[in-house]
Amino acid sequence: MTQAIDTTIYAAVSEAIQGEAQRILSAGEVTAIVGYATARRKGSAQPIVITNADDAQKLIFTPACVNNLAVYLTKAKKEIPKQGKIGIVVKGCDLKALAGLMGESQLKREQLYLIGVPCAGVLASTIQPDTQLTADTIAPKCTECDAHLPQGCDFVPAQTPVTPELEKKYAAEIARLEALTPKERWAYWKEQFSKCIKCYACRQVCPFCFCEQCLCDRNKPQMVDTTPRPAGNTAWHIVRAMHLAGRCAGCAECERVCPMDIPLNLLNRKMAKELKELYDYEAGFQVNENGPLNSYTEKDDQSFIK
Amino acid sequence: MQKHITQQNLNTLLDTLIKEGKRVVAPRLNAGTPLYEPLTSSAEMITDQLPKRSGKEAFFPLCEDIMSYEKEGQQIKLTDIDPARFPETVLVGVRPCDAAAIPVLDAVFSWDYKDEFFLERRNKTTVVGVACTTADDACFCTAVGLSPSDTKGSDLFLTPLEGGGYHCETQSEKGEALINSHQELFSEPNGSKTVPLARPQTEKFDLEKVKKWLDEHFEDPAWDSIATRCVGCGACAFVCPACHCFDIVDEGTEKSGKRRKNWDACGFWKFTHHASGHNPRDGQPKRYRNRIMHKFKYYDDKFGQTLCTGCGRCIRLCPVGIDIAQIVEELNKK
Ligand code: SF4
Ligand code: SF4
Ligand code: SF4
Ligand code: SF4
Ligand code: SF4
Numbered sequence: 093m094t095q096a097i098d099t100t101i102y103a104a105v106s107e108a109i110q111g112e113a114q115r116i117l118s119a120g121e122v123t124a125i126v127g128y129a130t131a132r133r134k135g136s137a138q139p140i141v142i143t144n145a146d147d148a149q150k151l152i153f154t155p156a157c158v159n160n161l162a163v164y165l166t167k168a169k170k171e172i173p174k175q176g177k178i179g180i181v182v183k184g185c186d187l188k189a190l191a192g193l194m195g196e197s198q199l200k201r202e203q204l205y206l207i208g209v210p211c212a213g214v215l216a217s218t219i220q221p222d223t224q225l226t227a228d229t230i231a232p233k234c235t236e237c238d239a240h241l242p243q244g245c246d247f248v249p250a251q252t253p254v255t256p257e258l259e260k261k262y263a264a265e266i267a268r269l270e271a272l273t274p275k276e277r278w279a280y281w282k283e284q285f286s287k288c289i290k291c292y293a294c295r296q297v298c299p300f301c302f303c304e305q306c307l308c309d310r311n312k313p314q315m316v317d318t319t320p321r322p323a324g325n326t327a328w329h330i331v332r333a334m335h336l337a338g339r340c341a342g343c344a345e346c347e348r349v350c351p352m353d354i355p356l357n358l359l360n361r362k363m364a365k366e367l368k369e370l371y372d373y374e375a376g377f378q379v380n381e382n383g384p385l386n387s388y389t390e391k392d393d394q395s396f397i398k
Numbered sequence: 399m400q401k402h403i404t405q406q407n408l409n410t411l412l413d414t415l416i417k418e419g420k421r422v423v424a425p426r427l428n429a430g431t432p433l434y435e436p437l438t439s440s441a442e443m444i445t446d447q448l449p450k451r452s453g454k455e456a457f458f459p460l461c462e463d464i465m466s467y468e469k470e471g472q473q474i475k476l477t478d479i480d481p482a483r484f485p486e487t488v489l490v491g492v493r494p495c496d497a498a499a500i501p502v503l504d505a506v507f508s509w510d511y512k513d514e515f516f517l518e519r520r521n522k523t524t525v526v527g528v529a530c531t532t533a534d535d536a537c538f539c540t541a542v543g544l545s546p547s548d549t550k551g552s553d554l555f556l557t558p559l560e561g562g563g564y565h566c567e568t569q570s571e572k573g574e575a576l577i578n579s580h581q582e583l584f585s586e587p588n589g590s591k592t593v594p595l596a597r598p599q600t601e602k603f604d605l606e607k608v609k610k611w612l613d614e615h616f617e618d619p620a621w622d623s624i625a626t627r628c629v630g631c632g633a634c635a636f637v638c639p640a641c642h643c644f645d646i647v648d649e650g651t652e653k654s655g656k657r658r659k660n661w662d663a664c665g666f667w668k669f670t671h672h673a674s675g676h677n678p679r680d681g682q683p684k685r686y687r688n689r690i691m692h693k694f695k696y697y698d699d700k701f702g703q704t705l706c707t708g709c710g711r712c713i714r715l716c717p718v719g720i721d722i723a724q725i726v727e728e729l730n731k732k
Contacts, residue, residue, distance in 0.1 A: 131719050131721060131724065132535075132721050132723070132724040132727075133535045133536060133713070133721065134535055136719060136721075137719065138627070138718060138719035138720075138721075139627045139718050139719070140627070141626060141627070159717070159718060163629065164627070169629075170681060171622075171626045171627075171628075171681050171682050171683065172626065218719070219714045219715065220534060220714075222535075283428075283429045284429055286428075286429075287428060287429060287431055287433075289451070289460055289632070289636050289661070290632070290660075291631050291632035291633045291636045291663070292631050292632060292666070293629075293631035293632070293633045293717050295631075296629040296630055296631040296717070297629055297631075297717045297718075309668055311647075317649050318645075318647055318649075318660070319461045319647060319649060319658050319660045320460050320461050320660060320661075321461055321658075323649075324649075345717075348717075349631075349633070349715075349717035351450055351451075351633050351636070351637055351715045352431055352450065353429075353430060353431045353450075
């Protein structure tokens with residue numbers, strides 16, 4: 093019997109979100125709110141943008157509210173109107189992405205109304221959304237979360253999430269990979285990358301993949317092979333991991349959406365680990381305009397210059 | 399022709415076909431992910447999971463070389479691919495929603511231009527379909543006029559029997575030829591009952607009514623509410639058994655390289671991006687509208703078929719929960 097995760101507070105959290113959404117929309121404090129709503133399949137949830145106070149009652153928070161909605165506020169999502177102040181429902185991990193976007197001058201705090209969610213965890217996958225949240229089905233990121241209660245928001249429902257100690261899934265897997273020889277490790281990633289179909293779902297959901305034209309989409313000149321073959325796949329995965337190093341907020345959306353089950357967040361977590369060791373940097377709630385790879389200090393590690 | 403085959407004899411059949419040099423493609427696990435892939439042994443075949451990608455790639459691979467070039471001095475040598483070298487294939491364990499998509503694809507690949515890459519593989523492949531015993535709430539084959547026991551696209555159709563093994567029913571000469579080539583492995587039906595099949599819950603769509611609405615609503619506010627949240631990836635098209643768009647690129651160096659064909663998707667912004675910089679589909683709602691229009695109107699206008707078999711893959715795998723069954727259900731009510 094696997095350990096169930098207590099999500100009983102989510103009903104009260106949903107109600108509180110609805111109340112606040114209703115209030116800020118009717119008071120004209122925001123022009124729109126990006127949140128989650130139920131969908132057709134049992135247990136499912138989907139992102140929704142509401143502009144009308146009457147729609148506030150559609151908003152929910154459940155274990156299927158997996159999306160990092162920050163992606164909708166980036167310049168890459170032109171379809172979402174960005175006039176005035178916008179409300180957004182954020183879990184702690186999503187809030188780190190918003191802080192990162194502010195640090196990169198993509199968003200301004202005063203344009204946002206942050207509705208934080210006290211979160212015990214969400215599902216690793218919503219392929220079957222009607223799944224109970226347990227130690228087995230919970231998203232690996234939630235087993236290592238230090239952001240169950242988002243801070244610095246405009247509104248956070250009063251409930252306190254129950255967050256049992258769980259086995260840290262990424263740490264365990266990274267330790268396993270680190271113990272392999274480089275040859276074995278390469279064999280592991282080669283096999284994983286061989287499944288990539290270049291659907292770019294990982295890129296499209298990432299709040300930090302807001303480049304108007306991705307290097308990997310360019311053809312004048314062609315920087316990277318576009319076909320889903322070993323050369324192009326390896327290039328894509330290296331570009332993705334490196335361009336997100338020091339920026340990735342750890343939401344794990346890239347990994348969740350990969351239709352081919354490629355454990356992309358392991359690469360991100362490994363990069364995060366290196367950045368912690370080298371620059372004492374970690375993604376957090378604080379807005380930091382001097383990202384670890386965007387700034388230079390004399391204390392920076394120089395050992396790689398030979 | 400109706401026969402029975404035991405699980406053990408089916409395995410023997412597949413292993414024999416592999417030994418004979420045939421390419422046997424069936425659901426198997428690749429680094430934990432179920433996919434239709436060539437087997438090296440029948441032991442690799444899995445039957446309990448719907449592959450994440452569809453069976454179309456037995457004919458229409460994710461990526462294939464279509465030509466190669468070499469340049470020496472002023473001499474340029476072009477070498478075509480010889481489709482005659484494509485292997486004889488048996489595609490086994492294909493779900494009805496995947497098998498039914500094959501004749502749908504035949505229409506487009508043999509229309510004004512005969513795509514020899516697709517057609518040669520198609521001619522050389524025998525499709526062995528299998529009835530579904532489980533369905534989830536993303537499955538909607540029954541809503542688009544198919545079913546868990548639909549034999550469309552199969553040359554031989556298997557239905558699991560109580561107590562193991564399969565009932566086999568031939569659907570074409572290819573299916574008969576497969577049985578005849580290894581008759582000793584099959585037996586006469588012995589009265590064992592087939593197991594109860596899956597029952598997808600979605601109600602049948604009135605596809606004519608849906609099409610009629612689409613005929614008249616190229617411009618409609620519904621597209622915004624349906625797809626403003628679409629993030630513009632290729633997931634829905636790439637996992638779909640019926641989507642068939644591709645892109646052609648040259649890869650290599652100045653000296654030598656290959657011309658390659660690989661899957662494309664109308665969800666990508668680049669799909670309709672003109673060289674001038676103009677993009678007639680300038681936002682996800684317009685791109686997603688194309689997906690629905692192509693599946694439930696354009697393909698019907700041209701070929702009299704629906705470009706969706708209700709496999710539910712795009713529903714399960716869309717990063718933002720866009721649910722094509724819900725959308726068509728709602729259009730059906732308009
Ligand atoms: S790289 Fe992945 S984990 Fe990091 S911010 Fe982007 S989607 Fe989230
Ligand atoms: S989501 Fe997965 S399959 Fe798609 S491009 Fe990214 S890694 Fe490749
Ligand atoms: S459109 Fe979706 S449900 Fe229909 S056949 Fe394609 S993947 Fe399956
Ligand atoms: S729906 Fe889109 S990707 Fe699929 S076949 Fe049609 S145009 Fe191509
Ligand atoms: S509908 Fe979903 S899977 Fe398809 S392009 Fe949009 S986000 Fe991607």
